Amino acid sequence: xxxxxxxxxxxxxSGAEALWLLEGSALGRLVLVQxxxxxxxxxxxxxxxxxxxxxxxVQAVAVPATVTYHxxxxxxxxxxxxTVTAAGSAEVITDADEAAHHRRTPAGWTHGPHDTVLSIxxxxxxxxxxxxxxxx
Numbered sequence: 631x632x633x634x635x636x637x638x639x640x641x642x643x644s645g646a647e648a649l650w651l652l653e654g655s656a657l658g659r660l661v662l663v664q665x666x667x668x669x670x671x672x673x674x675x676x677x678x679x680x681x682x683x684x685x686x687x688v689q690a691v692a693v694p695a696t697v698t699y700h701x702x703x704x705x706x707x708x709x710x711x712x713t714v715t716a717a718g719s720a721e722v723i724t725d726a727d728e729a730a731h732h733r734r735t736p737a738g739w740t741h742g743p744h745d746t747v748l749s750i751x752x753x754x755x756x757x758x759x760x761x762x763x764x765x766x
Contacts (some may be wrong), residue, residue, distance in 0.1 A: 648757030658701035716752035
């Protein structure tokens with residue numbers, strides 16, 4: 631008796647569904663380029679007023695004008711779940727009161743010397759559901 635694993639498919643979701651998935655999560659990865667190399671850092675986020683507020687261990691001076699943010703939820707046992715990528719302009723939140731508020735909002739790591747709070751205005755958002763299905 632052969633047990634062949636089920637085929638998995640990536641099904642593109644609408645921008646509205648991708649935003650809904652993004653809003654319902656809190657943990658992701660900030661992707662940026664430093665010295666011509668892709669750098670990926672863990673991050674916590676909340677969706678507020680049409681922008682992502684992201685707290686991540688990246689030095690503020692290292693944040694470029696445009697970044698990519700990636701979030702997913704994949705069930706290891708089945709390989710099913712979803713993935714969302716948002717890309718857009720990023721600004722370091724420098725107002726002390728606003729930054730302090732946002733440091734409290736997304737729960738996560740203890741504050742360190744490289745703890746930066748960003749505002750990302752996504753210009754593109756794409757997402758996929760990972761589902762079991764038949765091969766085509």
